[in-house]
Amino acid sequence: DQQVKQNSPSLSVQEGRISILNCDYTNSMFDYFLWYKKYPAEGPTFLISISSIKDKNEDGRFTVFLNKSAKHLSLHIVPSQPGDSAVYFCAASASGDSSYKLIFGSGTRLLVRP
Amino acid sequence: SAVISQKPSRDICQRGTSLTIQCQVDSQVTMMFWYRQQPGQSLTLIATANQGSEATYESGFVIDKFPISRPNLTFSTLTVSNMSPEDSSIYLCSVAMYNEQFFGPGTRLTVL
Numbered sequence: 515d516q517q518v519k520q521n522s523p524s525l526s527v528q529e530g531r532i533s534i535l536n537c538d539y540t541n542s543m544f545d546y547f548l549w550y551k552k553y554p555a556e557g558p559t560f561l562i563s564i565s566s567i568k569d570k571n572e573d574g575r576f577t578v579f580l581n582k583s584a585k586h587l588s589l590h591i592v593p594s595q596p597g598d599s600a601v602y603f604c605a606a607s608a609s610g611d612s613s614y615k616l617i618f619g620s621g622t623r624l625l626v627r628p
Numbered sequence: 629s630a631v632i633s634q635k636p637s638r639d640i641c642q643r644g645t646s647l648t649i650q651c652q653v654d655s656q657v658t659m660m661f662w663y664r665q666q667p668g669q670s671l672t673l674i675a676t677a678n679q680g681s682e683a684t685y686e687s688g689f690v691i692d693k694f695p696i697s698r699p700n701l702t703f704s705t706l707t708v709s710n711m712s713p714e715d716s717s718i719y720l721c722s723v724a725m726y727n728e729q730f731f732g733p734g735t736r737l738t739v740l
Contacts, residue, residue: 555736556733556734557731557732557733558671560629560728614659614729616661616673617673618672620669
């Protein structure tokens, strides 16, 4: 049973436009959510996170929105740049789990066209 | 953040052999993790490795297949034993710091 789902395996957007990547989760115990970016032949790089006590967190061009009632989060990148082309993973953890275990989605491959 | 290195970066191995992957961190950390990313799939946690105690394995992963060592706070190894082609994956270590996890570059393993 996939607890974290990214239903779009790929997304293509024009440079300068907004990229919206979506993620759904099923476990109501999750209260901390992260987005990672992964380039080929590299490990995932932390991008941005959000705690369940917030519904929005912004860092430069990246904003994460959390809708707890819908168990849905999204990552907005605006404006999108060709260097943003990568695979994006959302991940979730439960603070009650002291092991800091992360459950990852299957990833969305973003292509930003020049 | 933490700087994490892994050795080897990639390897091609024969069925039935074993490979040990090393993970080195530039600072002392309590919690280290080993993940697997099979082709086209997500990252799956194999086990949590804490210094001074036995590794904790996730469902579907066993110590005989994936023995882990954690001799100190900056180093860990994962062995993939008796390999089969189904073990072909990227293996990544990560560390937990400041409520985040930082990942190594990964080891790409191909089993023939």
